[in-house]
Amino acid sequence: MKPIIAITMGDAAGVGPEIIAKAMADPDIRERGKIFVIGDLRRLRLAMDVVSSPLELRAITDPSDIVDDPAVIDIIDIDCIPEDLPWGRLSAEAGHGAFLFIQKAVELAMAGSIDAICTGPLNKEALHLAGHAFPGHTEMLAELAGVKEVSMMLTAPNMRVIHVTTHLGLVDAIARIDGDRVYRTIARGHDLLVKSGMENPRVAVAAINPHGGENGLFGNGEEAAKVQPGVDRARAEGMDVVGPLPADTLFMLASRGDYDLVVAQYHDQGHIPVKVLGLKNGVNVTVGLPFVRTSVDHGTAFDIAGKDIVDHEPLLEALRQAGDLSPDRSGDA
Structure with a gap:
């Protein structure tokens, strides 16, 4: 029907x-x-x-x-x-x-x-x-x-991106990110795709810093402290999740079909690749x-x-x- x-x-x-x-x-x-x-x-x-x-x-x-x-x-x-x-x-x-x-x-x-x-x-x-x-x-x-809480997901040809934070300045966005918020965002996106008929969505989570932080070389350990706990919790619940991965390569991999959903950490990290791929065909989805x-x-x-x-x-x-x-x-x- x-x-x-x-x-x-x-x-x-x-x-x-x-x-x-x-x-x-x-x-x-x-x-x-x-x-x-x-x-x-x-x-x-x-x-x-x-x-x-x-x-x-x-x-x-x-x-x-x-x-x-x-x-x-x-x-x-x-x-x-x-x-x-x-x-x-x-x-x-x-x-x-x-x-x-x-x-x-x-x-x-x-x-x-x-x-x-x-x-x-x-x-x-x-x-x-x-x-x-x-x-x-x-x-x-x-x-x-x-x-009480929803997430923004943008779609374009060959890509879906859900955001941990959206309309915040970059400094405020990084301060807002934590393991619980990352986990909730992963879970909301995963649940939506499962309900739509996708049996086991492949989810990739973007890092915050360049090159994923290079094991602490860039940033202040945000990947380990803020992102990894959310990824680990989602994986422990049986979700097919990888990350945090360097954003500069992650979106290329997603656009060729390696992942069903990308979790972006902040507004421009997720919006720019989607709008480059298809501003005319971009769709805003409210998840949650x-x-x-x-x-x-x-x-x-x-x-x-x-x-x-x-x-x-x-x-x-x-x-x-x-x-x-x-x-x-x-x-x-």
Whole structure:
């Protein structure tokens, strides 16, 4: 059985509605899952007019109502966007709508009605204008799902990278890393891949210092003190984990297929190789939620919203990853 995937519209004044309208017309992506939209129906209809979509738009009240017809876009209508909202303009209404779309998606995911959420881009300033003080999607999803800690995983062609730390300065990131945090990150990534059907994922953990520290020559023993305990604990639990390995060669080995998952220690260590390999096809995955969440790795692009020039390929890739990472439903009744 196909996984059930909800696309949330994101900020309705941005490119989210357009990329959804374009992506839902792709017959190949419709084979990847039973895909429907959570958003404002009138706004999606307007976006469909912008991109000259030939599809039919159909309101549903529950994922069980999905017709799974490639000529139809099913949508749970959260009627909250003013009909005259201009494209490309910051607004509290669009920020509040983005929150409501996510809130409904999490409700369905926590109830087991859907397998994955694929999020359209939101605008953090609009979110804050609406009174929702979240730094972004990740923190909002974690709070709504009641989860204290999650990890960011980026995917690109031939590579998956999960991060021990993300939005911290380098000095602060190194201070934050310890064996427990490294272990939890390994375990979260390993668990996600196992649930998606990968029997024994091969995981490689990056070192912090150049050349893996060269046995203490570089750095202050961070590999032994901060990284190795987490690797050892994961290995003791039966996970196929190696490291800490020098990052300058590790990513090359991963890109040729030696490893299924790389554990990066800090933001740029993981982001740079992924974006070099495929900025257009990069996908952001939130790991540690009780459901799959993927996202396009771009923003609301207010400057081109409503002009039918946005590329929807990143959303197609995010939907592919949502389908690939979703639990196997073949045993369901």
